[in-house]
Amino acid sequence: MLSRDDRSFSHHSDTGIETHLSSFKLKSVWLTFVPSDRWLWWVVGLFSFLGFLSLNDGMLYTPDSIRYLLWAKSLSQFNGFIDLASAEPTRYVVHAPLYSVLLAPFVAIFPGDVVPAKIVSLALGLMLLLVSYRWMEVRGGRWGARIGTLILAVHPLVLLFSTHILSDVSFAVVLLWCFFVVGNEENKAVSLQGLKLALLVTAAIFLREVGLALWVSLVFFLVWRKNFRAAAMVFLIPLVFYGAWFIRNEILVAGFEQPQIQNSKLFFSHIYTPRNAGMLSEFTARILNNGAFYASNLGSLILFPVQGGGSFPVVTNNDPMMPLVIGSLKMLLIPLGLLQVGLVVWGGIARRRDERLMPLFLVFFLCYFGLLLLYPIIDNRFLFPLLPLFLGFALVGAGDLQDRFFPAWDGKRLSLGIAAGLSLLLLPNLVWISNLVANNLRSVNTSKEEFETRTVTGEYPELYRKSFRYAGEWITQHADSSTVIATRWKELTFWLEGQKLIEVDPVMSLEAFESILRDYEAGYLVVLSDPSGIRDLEFQMVQSRRFRFVPVYRTGSVEVIRVLRPPREKSPAGAPDEGGLQGSLALTEEERETRTMFREGTLLLERGEYQKAHARFKSLWDKSEGSGYAALFTGITLGFAGQAQGAMAVFEEFKRLSQAGSFLQHAWYHQEFLSLLQQSEANPIAGSKALMLRTVAVNYLTLGFRYQARMIIDRAIEADSSYYPALAFGVSCALENGDTSGARKYVEGIQSLDPRRPQTLSLVTLFSLFDSLTTISDPKQRVRHLFALSEVLERVGLREYAMDHLLSILEMEPRNVVAMMELGRLYILKRRWAPAAKMWNRAQFLSPDAVTIPDEVLEWMERRK
Numbered sequence: 033m034l035s036r037d038d039r040s041f042s043h044h045s046d047t048g049i050e051t052h053l054s055s056f057k058l059k060s061v062w063l064t065f066v067p068s069d070r071w072l073w074w075v076v077g078l079f080s081f082l083g084f085l086s087l088n089d090g091m092l093y094t095p096d097s098i099r100y101l102l103w104a105k106s107l108s109q110f111n112g113f114i115d116l117a118s119a120e121p122t123r124y125v126v127h128a129p130l131y132s133v134l135l136a137p138f139v140a141i142f143p144g145d146v147v148p149a150k151i152v153s154l155a156l157g158l159m160l161l162l163v164s165y166r167w168m169e170v171r172g173g174r175w176g177a178r179i180g181t182l183i184l185a186v187h188p189l190v191l192l193f194s195t196h197i198l199s200d201v202s203f204a205v206v207l208l209w210c211f212f213v214v215g216n217e218e219n220k221a222v223s224l225q226g227l228k229l230a231l232l233v234t235a236a237i238f239l240r241e242v243g244l245a246l247w248v249s250l251v252f253f254l255v256w257r258k259n260f261r262a263a264a265m266v267f268l269i270p271l272v273f274y275g276a277w278f279i280r281n282e283i284l285v286a287g288f289e290q291p292q293i294q295n296s297k298l299f300f301s302h303i304y305t306p307r308n309a310g311m312l313s314e315f316t317a318r319i320l321n322n323g324a325f326y327a328s329n330l331g332s333l334i335l336f337p338v339q340g341g342g343s344f345p346v347v348t349n350n351d352p353m354m355p356l357v358i359g360s361l362k363m364l365l366i367p368l369g370l371l372q373v374g375l376v377v378w379g380g381i382a383r384r385r386d387e388r389l390m391p392l393f394l395v396f397f398l399c400y401f402g403l404l405l406l407y408p409i410i411d412n413r414f415l416f417p418l419l420p421l422f423l424g425f426a427l428v429g430a431g432d433l434q435d436r437f438f439p440a441w442d443g444k445r446l447s448l449g450i451a452a453g454l455s456l457l458l459l460p461n462l463v464w465i466s467n468l469v470a471n472n473l474r475s476v477n478t479s480k481e482e483f484e485t486r487t488v489t490g491e492y493p494e495l496y497r498k499s500f501r502y503a504g505e506w507i508t509q510h511a512d513s514s515t516v517i518a519t520r521w522k523e524l525t526f527w528l529e530g531q532k533l534i535e536v537d538p539v540m541s542l543e544a545f546e547s548i549l550r551d552y553e554a555g556y557l558v559v560l561s562d563p564s565g566i567r568d569l570e571f572q573m574v575q576s577r578r579f580r581f582v583p584v585y586r587t588g589s590v591e592v593i594r595v596l597r598p599p600r601e602k603s604p605a606g607a608p609d610e611g612g613l614q615g616s617l618a619l620t621e622e623e624r625e626t627r628t629m630f631r632e633g634t635l636l637l638e639r640g641e642y643q644k645a646h647a648r649f650k651s652l653w654d655k656s657e658g659s660g661y662a663a664l665f666t667g668i669t670l671g672f673a674g675q676a677q678g679a680m681a682v683f684e685e686f687k688r689l690s691q692a693g694s695f696l697q698h699a700w701y702h703q704e705f706l707s708l709l710q711q712s713e714a715n716p717i718a719g720s721k722a723l724m725l726r727t728v729a730v731n732y733l734t735l736g737f738r739y740q741a742r743m744i745i746d747r748a749i750e751a752d753s754s755y756y757p758a759l760a761f762g763v764s765c766a767l768e769n770g771d772t773s774g775a776r777k778y779v780e781g782i783q784s785l786d787p788r789r790p791q792t793l794s795l796v797t798l799f800s801l802f803d804s805l806t807t808i809s810d811p812k813q814r815v816r817h818l819f820a821l822s823e824v825l826e827r828v829g830l831r832e833y834a835m836d837h838l839l840s841i842l843e844m845e846p847r848n849v850v851a852m853m854e855l856g857r858l859y860i861l862k863r864r865w866a867p868a869a870k871m872w873n874r875a876q877f878l879s880p881d882a883v884t885i886p887d888e889v890l891e892w893m894e895r896r897k
Contacts, residue, residue: 072178080158082469089526092198093198095535104138130235134152146526154195160208171387189338193416203236213225234273237274244403250266251266256391302314330415332365333415334419346468346496354467377425380393471496483502483587506587507531507558508531515555516553519559520535524558539695540694546578561623562661565624582594630649633645637737642669729742729765733765742766804817838854838858852875
């Protein structure tokens, strides 16, 4: 029963806080921080039970979750922050580091298991319920706190983030705790209050960098309250810690390692606008796009945050209740969303005079949403820390409206109304959670044989189809510890025995993909396939002419693919290998059809039959029910076919997807290229037009679109036949297309244009060496010839071909120290430190007096210790 007295607001004086509640009197929030309400402990017990039933060894976010775990493992071994699972160990930390510190003691006790780390997250979820109960009790009375805690206990996001390795729950706890300290400390303890707040703000920043919003808003609030001593402490202490970390991470470590994803650069990168646009245009585009996304999600944050599964692949529609609930929510989502937002706003209005922290809340929300609107990635997860705050205001708003319009409702009548309302409002979340728990229990009880035969995994959501444990066990049985595994899914490392991983992104360029496999001598590729059969890196495997890919093992949706290397001197020309379609695996008819369609679409791209290729990929997109991979290639083929507007519309869709990640980046690339092509059409200056077209051609070739790159570079030459860089790049395009006679024609054009230029002479020499290589059979003479060829290839900018020839030398003469040193030098230029160290160490071992390892390599070797 919720009476008016039970919901009476606390009154804050300038000297402290006095709380008037009919059921009890709070002497101090901190003296009785752990509530004694039995009803609350029943709710906590329910949450704990659901949490334990939801535990598994899967990762909800890749690679975020596994990064936290790998850093925790390194810390537990007193190695500092370093990712030792990778073939290229790195010390750069892309996420806030404190959560890994919290996990480290438990990882030290259970080093080979994921579940204990998740239990830490579950304990933090329990703490969030307790802190939220106190937060809502002080503002809305005991019954308000009970209702709010029950809503949190069966809230899908609270359960999900409390059973996975993510820092969001711990950040929410620290956030609420910080507001407690601001509201409940007395002025006579100003120094202690300032120290507490400074430490809490520091913890918030090191749990989620969006904690900077709390830091700024709290400093402003304390200055406004004329609490200058506390404001100085809150400003300076986090500044010292964060400044030291920034220097360590963003300047010292990042300066040496030069990571692909760097926080300080990501924020100022172009994601939504062309590179030549100003940052003001980029930020404006982000604000509009992100604002629309978060506005559409705020209305469902409190009660229905993951209707239909959202971006969390843990539920299915095989439960008969799910379609009913989802259908009902679709019809009621707008009115219910307006109701939730309205209650939060009304609660803030009703509380404005009694809430001493209202100015702090307003400034905090302004700073927090300001960062979310400007951040280049969108995710409903970023709203999660605000959930307890919004829920508290919504309960206050509901209580105030009841007092105003239904004052006679009390006793059993009110209790029955609350019970009926909660039953209806919480039903969708209860159905969703029961579906999650059922799927989790089924997957835990599925045998290894069932996963391998895929007799049941098709019925599971994505999270429960990823059986990396069995894939890791297979690899350890079939590969030695020196074998490098290429994969996107770094959680595989927990079931390997010494094998190192190298990360490959599903939409990385073909050039980078082939380069990584070669430089790190990857023996296996581990990929995931969606229910239709489309695999990670499908396009790269089809397009690669340096490697063959043969599937050798499958468990659930995980495939282990053997990476085979044909002779290095073999021409890169030739049709894509057919072995990657099936290998030794038995595919379902749907999977075979899907992979055949994808392969056909790719081959049609290479023949320039773009309309037919588009039809293939569009069919795949429809067949796979929204595959990001199929959608991306649907847009690409539209662009190649000259339908720029249709392509742009497809690419724009990725901006509205949560955590679109690399797909969003790849879509941006193609938007940039289409924009350049459109600008080139309107450009009357021949040289400038040729420059634009060459830029597009270079990028298309890097990404693996060989035919389109060749067509675009020919257009550049047609626009300006005297543009030397276009003719020179035509040689690369022709060689990648396997057209050596065409490459010679480009060289002839270069000779007629500028015969004395050093690059012209090098290209003429290059083809002369190619011709003479076919006539040399003596091994020693052939090695000398390959050295000369690699030197010229590097000189004309074909470094990857040069490295191929140096590796051919080592295949012929494994103890050739000069080839090792040359490869080591080229690896340094590419910042591939592990292969560089391997080559230089081998060279020094074979010739200790003649070989000195470069200082950069020694520094890297020292850093990885």
